[in-house]
Amino acid sequence: MSDLLEEALAYAREHRDAFVQELCEYLTIPSVSAQPEHERDVKMAALWVVEHLRQRGLSAELLTTEGAPLVYAEWKSSHTHAPTVLIYGHYDVQPAEPLELWHTPPFEPSLRGGYIVARGADDNKGQHFAHIKALECLLCTTGALPINVKVLLEGEEEIGSTHLSRFVREHPELLKCDCVLISDSAMRSLQQPTIIYGLRGLLDLDITVRALEHDVHSGHYGGNVQNPIMALAQLLAEAKDREGRVLIPGFYDGVRALDAAERAQLARCAWGEAEIKKETGALQAFGEPEFTPVERRGIRPTFEVNGMWGGYTGPGIKTIIPAEAHAKVTCRLVPYQEPAHVGAAIRRFFEQRCPPGVTLEMRIGPGSPPTLLPLDNHAMRAAVQAATATFGAEPLFELEGGSIPVVHEFAHTLQKPVVLMGFGLPEDNIHAPNERFALASFEKGIEASVRFMIQLSATS
Numbered sequence: 001m002s003d004l005l006e007e008a009l010a011y012a013r014e015h016r017d018a019f020v021q022e023l024c025e026y027l028t029i030p031s032v033s034a035q036p037e038h039e040r041d042v043k044m045a046a047l048w049v050v051e052h053l054r055q056r057g058l059s060a061e062l063l064t065t066e067g068a069p070l071v072y073a074e075w076k077s078s079h080t081h082a083p084t085v086l087i088y089g090h091y092d093v094q095p096a097e098p099l100e101l102w103h104t105p106p107f108e109p110s111l112r113g114g115y116i117v118a119r120g121a122d123d124n125k126g127q128h129f130a131h132i133k134a135l136e137c138l139l140c141t142t143g144a145l146p147i148n149v150k151v152l153l154e155g156e157e158e159i160g161s162t163h164l165s166r167f168v169r170e171h172p173e174l175l176k177c178d179c180v181l182i183s184d185s186a187m188r189s190l191q192q193p194t195i196i197y198g199l200r201g202l203l204d205l206d207i208t209v210r211a212l213e214h215d216v217h218s219g220h221y222g223g224n225v226q227n228p229i230m231a232l233a234q235l236l237a238e239a240k241d242r243e244g245r246v247l248i249p250g251f252y253d254g255v256r257a258l259d260a261a262e263r264a265q266l267a268r269c270a271w272g273e274a275e276i277k278k279e280t281g282a283l284q285a286f287g288e289p290e291f292t293p294v295e296r297r298g299i300r301p302t303f304e305v306n307g308m309w310g311g312y313t314g315p316g317i318k319t320i321i322p323a324e325a326h327a328k329v330t331c332r333l334v335p336y337q338e339p340a341h342v343g344a345a346i347r348r349f350f351e352q353r354c355p356p357g358v359t360l361e362m363r364i365g366p367g368s369p370p371t372l373l374p375l376d377n378h379a380m381r382a383a384v385q386a387a388t389a390t391f392g393a394e395p396l397f398e399l400e401g402g403s404i405p406v407v408h409e410f411a412h413t414l415q416k417p418v419v420l421m422g423f424g425l426p427e428d429n430i431h432a433p434n435e436r437f438a439l440a441s442f443e444k445g446i447e448a449s450v451r452f453m454i455q456l457s458a459t460s
Helices: 002-014 016-027 036-055 121-142 164-170 228-237 260-267 273-280 293-299 339-353 378-391 405-414 439-458
Strands: 059-063 070-075 084-090 110-112 115-117 148-154 179-182 194-199 201-210 304-310 324-333 359-364 396-400 418-421 436-438
Touching: 002 016, 002 121, 002 439, 016 036, 016 115, 016 121, 016 439, 036 059, 036 070, 036 121, 036 148, 084 121, 084 405, 084 439, 115 121, 115 439, 121 148, 121 436, 121 439, 164 405, 179 378, 179 405, 179 439, 194 378, 201 228, 201 339, 228 304, 228 324, 260 293, 260 396, 273 293, 293 396, 324 339, 339 359, 378 418, 378 439, 405 418, 418 439, 436 439
Parallel strands: 084 148, 084 179, 179 418, 194 396
Antiparallel strands: 059 070, 070 148, 110 115, 115 436, 194 418, 201 324, 201 359, 304 324
């Protein structure tokens, strides 16, 4: 196995520049799933990666769904008892707007200061491409892989994996495996690998408050009719106290308490106010004072207003009372909250407090549940050994504040271990202008993936 490892890593070093160029080609495709005008680009990205996998020796195809196609590929080992890993990623990306804040065009990848800068560089093309390159390193040096491999890439992760969960439920035999490997998260640094063992779920809401048939003159009617923007602002303000606690009855039902051992484990992660201010430009850290920033990110649910609008927002003034106001809200949920229960509690809270003189409309999505992953299994041990050997330090175990909707479906439908071993960095600007992926992260990600597959094969 040591010869196999050295040969594969030597191939990676020799082909480093070619790998980067291929990733840049992948990143030029503006596969923005949230914007209908990019529907063709989303399909083009799927076709590009299918052809790339075929050229590397895997059988690959597009699988049709009601939305974006799934990329499915596999390679079968000649070893009878070889384990099977399912590698998941997503080829769709976030919208690039606001375009004026990018230093270079978002879909014209540039190499600057040791980074690839482009939309999707980290989230998630660069990360899952590291696994594809690891497969190439092994196949091109020995002609075979030490394990069975299945690859599943989707094009709707950034819009909630709309159709993938149903696909997983309907095709468990196709996706049958011994473990799932996902790289769609971040490390603390290039010297400190991180393995995620919990993800928050997500619940989205659209809220509309109406007061009038049309906008009216603020002089003629001000003080005599309800202002829907003020009414909506007052409603939203009642949902949280000044220290960030959610005040909606039933919102915290099911939230698990951490024991001393888990709190001590999370405390190993040196991430607090200084890091938050550096990464975001915030004036200060903010949140429930009885929890640390690391704990608030992983074990506490949130209620966040993502956008609020109504009335006139152009240049100059327009003296009106607007007819209606709108807000978008998302809640991050933690084990063991139920999205439907939380949604019902929010609806009840706002309907009971709706001010006089306005009507309230709410659309609440079905939500995606949170996930808590077990740490004591063969796949996790292989990941720990691979990460330690690659980065020179044992990985931290963290709870992630974000959501990957399909992880819950993988864990509960396939009933196999899921490993979340990310290669991004906190400063990579995912979902923001000037997204980037460190060349060192890409190289180390390839090495960690090679080591993981070799280590997994040794357990069979």
